Amino acid sequence: MLAKPKTHAGLGPIHVSLVALPDAVASTLFGIFDVMNAFTLMRMSSEGKRPPFQVEIVGEVAGPLALASGVPITVQRSVADVETTDIVIVPSILLKADGWHKDRYPVLVDWLHRMNDRGALLGSACSGIFLLAETGLFDGKDATVHYGYAPVFTAAFPAVSVHPERVLVISGLHDDLVSSGASTTWHDMVLYLIARYLGATDAQEVARMFALQWHQDGLTPFMVFEGKSDHGDAEIQSAQQWLAKHFSIANPVEEMIKQSKLAERTFKRRFTGATGLAPISYVQRLRIEDAKRRLERTDASVDDISWRVGYEDSAFFRRLFKRTTGLAPGAYRKRFRIPEFARQQ
Numbered sequence: 001m002l003a004k005p006k007t008h009a010g011l012g013p014i015h016v017s018l019v020a021l022p023d024a025v026a027s028t029l030f031g032i033f034d035v036m037n038a039f040t041l042m043r044m045s046s047e048g049k050r051p052p053f054q055v056e057i058v059g060e061v062a063g064p065l066a067l068a069s070g071v072p073i074t075v076q077r078s079v080a081d082v083e084t085t086d087i088v089i090v091p092s093i094l095l096k097a098d099g100w101h102k103d104r105y106p107v108l109v110d111w112l113h114r115m116n117d118r119g120a121l122l123g124s125a126c127s128g129i130f131l132l133a134e135t136g137l138f139d140g141k142d143a144t145v146h147y148g149y150a151p152v153f154t155a156a157f158p159a160v161s162v163h164p165e166r167v168l169v170i171s172g173l174h175d176d177l178v179s180s181g182a183s184t185t186w187h188d189m190v191l192y193l194i195a196r197y198l199g200a201t202d203a204q205e206v207a208r209m210f211a212l213q214w215h216q217d218g219l220t221p222f223m224v225f226e227g228k229s230d231h232g233d234a235e236i237q238s239a240q241q242w243l244a245k246h247f248s249i250a251n252p253v254e255e256m257i258k259q260s261k262l263a264e265r266t267f268k269r270r271f272t273g274a275t276g277l278a279p280i281s282y283v284q285r286l287r288i289e290d291a292k293r294r295l296e297r298t299d300a301s302v303d304d305i306s307w308r309v310g311y312e313d314s315a316f317f318r319r320l321f322k323r324t325t326g327l328a329p330g331a332y333r334k335r336f337r338i339p340e341f342a343r344q345q
Contacts, residue, residue, distance in 0.1 A: 013054040014197055017085040017115070020059040021093070021105060021131070026071040028092035028125050028186055033057065035190050038206050052198055058082055060107050068094035079111040087121045087193065088112060090128030092146075092186070099152045100130045109134045116176060123178040123193070125186035132179070133157040141171040146182040147223045165223065167215040168192060181219050187212045220326040221335065225285040231274035235260055239271065240282075247286040248310040253279045287311070288324045295333040297343075302329045 016036055020029060034041060039051040059065060059075035066072050090112075093100075113135045116122050124132045126146045130153065132138060139159040147164035154162055163169060167185045170192075171177045180189035191212060195203035206212070227240055239256045246252060256279065257267045271279050287309040294305045306317035322328045327335065 013050055014052055014087065015085045016053050016055040016087045016089065017058045017079075017082060017120075018055060019079075019088060019090045019108065019112075019128075019131070020057050020065055020067070020073060020075050021090075021108065022066065022068065023093040023095075024067050024090075024128075025092040025094055025126075026067045026069050026073075028128075029057070029067070029073070032089055032091060032125065032186055032190055035187075035206060035210055035212070036194075038209060052202075060105070079108060082111070082115075084118050085115055085120050087123065088115050089123040089125065089189075090131050092126035092183070093128055093130055095127060095130070095149060095152065100156050102134060102156070105131060105134075113137065119176075121176045121178060121193075123180070123189055125180050125189060126183055127153075129153065129179045130156070132177075133160055137172070138177060138179075141177060142169050143171065143177070143179040144169045144181040145179065147219060148182070165218055165220045167218055181215075182222065185215055185219070188214055217326055217335075220324075221332060225289045227277075227282060227285070228275045233270055233274040235262065236271050236274040239267075240275070243283065243286065247283050247290070248308065250310070252283050252310070283310075284320060285324070288321055291317070291321060291329070292325070292332065292336070295329060296336050296338055305329070 018029060018033055018036075033055055036053050036055045037051075039053065057073065057076045058079050060079065062075050062078045062081075064072055065075050108131065112122060112132060116135070116137060122132055122135075122137065124143075127149050129138070129143055129145045130149075133143070133153070133156070138157070140161075142161045142163060144163050144166045145153045150162055150164040153160070164181060167181050168188050169179050171179075178189060178192070180186050191203045191207055191214065194206055207214075229237060229240060231237075239260055242259060243252060243256060246255070249255065257264050260267050262270070268279055271277075271282070275282055277285065291305050291309045294300055294308065295302075298305075300308070302318065303314045306312075306314040309317075311317040311320075318329055321332070325332055
């Protein structure tokens, strides 16, 4: 549930500090900068009125900085020179294969904590929450992060309750901790901040200007199921490998148990312990993932897809699909179907 919007009580511009660091993703940083500068760039402010936001790129040191992709930018001001600000946003961060390493940016972490103590709202786009979480301010609170990074984030910051399926999470005693989920959900965060400080009308005007849309269906439809396989139980891994190719057959759980040569109760206990899902739930997730691909890439009817993934009762399939993805099969196809011009001829 989103917090009740607050307006900016001050007479001056709302100061927005956009944090640049070597791990930052260029597209998110520049996107946030441009959209929050819309009132200046697009001359959306009324004649004679100052733009409501003053956006500035800040970092450990002022001057040139290469982002994660190698794109060079100019850090406009060192955080050492920023005594107060209204909003701080950490853009998406590109994690390397070995994950997030803590304590690399103590100057930024201390500054973030200090700004929040002085009343600043802290926001993160996607994986930017990794840096914010180092402040400890999110401990015991809710947040969101890119669903692909959720396991790594949970391992690094177990005290934070993370919800990767959620687009936007507002927490903190004063609704001063804002995190947005995967990739372009920074759109939702920026529109929320504009609505919160300026009002819904201005937020809608910016949304129209940039053709931005709220992710009102959440992120569950975007998430791809990948069964946990690093559990170390060789017998269950073998069953998972078999199931990946045979999930659509009749009674796949019974067949898995038969092939494993384990007692039924033992197999189900070990499977659930290893994967985090009961065998039948695991089968359902595999079937729904296959159905999603078929809806995206083929013209097959929903009834036909239901049958192909293992369900003779298409009504049950439709209910299961919506419960799993948040969308009915037809709505999912409309949202994610590959356009005709993009298909291979």
